[in-house]
Amino acid sequence: MAFAKSNFLGRLTADPETKTIGDTSLVTFSLACNFPEKGGEKSVHYFDFEAWRAAGEYIAKFARKGDAVFLEADIRNSSYEGKDGKPKTKMKYIVKPYTFGFCPAGNPKEGPAGNASVEKVKATSSDKVADPDLDEDVPY
Numbered sequence: 001m002a003f004a005k006s007n008f009l010g011r012l013t014a015d016p017e018t019k020t021i022g023d024t025s026l027v028t029f030s031l032a033c034n035f036p037e038k039g040g041e042k043s044v045h046y047f048d049f050e051a052w053r054a055a056g057e058y059i060a061k062f063a064r065k066g067d068a069v070f071l072e073a074d075i076r077n078s079s080y081e082g083k084d085g086k087p088k089t090k091m092k093y094i095v096k097p098y099t100f101g102f103c104p105a106g107n108p109k110e111g112p113a114g115n116a117s118v119e120k121v122k123a124t125s126s127d128k129v130a131d132p133d134l135d136e137d138v139p140y
Helices: 053-062
Strands: 002-012 017-021 024-036 042-052 068-081 087-103
Touching (some): 002 087, 053 087
Antiparallel strands (some): 002 024, 017 024
């Protein structure tokens, strides 16, 4: 398995989805990212992400479809055997904790879907989420 990391800036293609594996939360989501091409044209590429534990819980709580998201992710290339018995590879993008931010879709003064202020989207001290990897609560 190879590891690398990269920064991404794009828009959520749908609301994040939350899953629980054992007692650990996993949030998955997809970003549409624009890339410049020759001649000033842009092409759109789509990337699927995983965010574990507190990072994922925060994203699921505040981010919605259409929000602009900036994040850093570990890129993992994993190999496995497909149903046809042939070797397959898959790129996984794992969100690094504490390296993401987002701006609500729509009018930034009005917030998500035009009905909440940006200040309401920001986390407060009451939004602490325990991270099992740390010895303390981390406010996001």
